[in-house]
Amino acid sequence: MASEDERHYLFGYLEERFGIPEDLFKEYLLFRRKQSWQLIKSVPLVSTAAQLKVIKVGLRAFQKVGSFVKPTTRMIHLFGCKATRAILEIDEEQLAILQSGKELPVDMAIDKGYVILTRKGKRVLGLGFFINGRVRSQISRKELRKAMLLY
Numbered sequence: 146m147a148s149e150d151e152r153h154y155l156f157g158y159l160e161e162r163f164g165i166p167e168d169l170f171k172e173y174l175l176f177r178r179k180q181s182w183q184l185i186k187s188v189p190l191v192s193t194a195a196q197l198k199v200i201k202v203g204l205r206a207f208q209k210v211g212s213f214v215k216p217t218t219r220m221i222h223l224f225g226c227k228a229t230r231a232i233l234e235i236d237e238e239q240l241a242i243l244q245s246g247k248e249l250p251v252d253m254a255i256d257k258g259y260v261i262l263t264r265k266g267k268r269v270l271g272l273g274f275f276i277n278g279r280v281r282s283q284i285s286r287k288e289l290r291k292a293m294l295l296y
Contacts, residue, residue, distance in 0.1 A: 147175040147182060155182060155207055158214055163261060164229030180209035184220070213258060218271045218284060221261060225269035231260045233273060233280060240264065243273070243282040244289040251280050259283070264292065 147155075152175050156167040176183045185203030206220045231253075239249055243262075253260070257276040262284065263269055270292050271284035282289060 147177045151175065151177060151182070155214060159216065159224070162258060163225070163231050165224055165227045169224065169227060174203075175206070176203070181205055182207040215259060215283070216272065218288070221272055222269055225261045225263075228261050231255055231258070231275075232263055233260045233275075234263045234265075235270075236264075240270075240289070240292060243280075243284070244286065244292075246286075248279040248281045249273075250278060251275070252278065253280075 152170075153167070155175065156170045159165040159170075160167040170184070172187050174185050174187045176185070182205075183203040184206035204219055204223070205217050207214050207216055209215075233249075233251060233253065235243070235249070242249055253275055255275060258274070260273045260275045260280060261269060262271055262273045262280075262282070271282075271288060273280040273282050273284075284292075
């Protein structure tokens with residue numbers, strides 16, 4: 146099981162970067178495996194099994210990518226609707242640009258790092274990476290094609 150320091154580091158990052166409240170995850174257990182972390186809802190039987198060596202459990206929630214911690218697409222799909230910061234709403238034309246593999250020029254007053262890509266308000270598509278005034282998609286081309294079909 147992840148330590149309290151790791152929990153605070155990861156969930157504090159979500160709160161600081163995206164505005165997703167850290168206390169939203171108080172009823173979840175967090176397990177670390179190498180450079181990734183899995184999330185699972187805390188229920189009595191899971192706590193009993195927490196003493197075992199974990200190979201794979203729950204939702205893969207985070208992974209270490211270079212010097213950054215990257216929330217997984219599934220994690221952002223589930224909890225990104227709670228975000229209040231680092232959100233980029235994109236239109237159909239911008240979605241097509243990302244789908245073609247190109248970067249979007251954007252004006253955002255944030256530090257380099259991950260941003261939540263949304264469509265039409267709060268529909269969360271996944272993540273982009275913001276650096277030097279540009280965003281590149283972190284969403285698989287397959288997922289981007291699906292999003293294109295919806296609009």
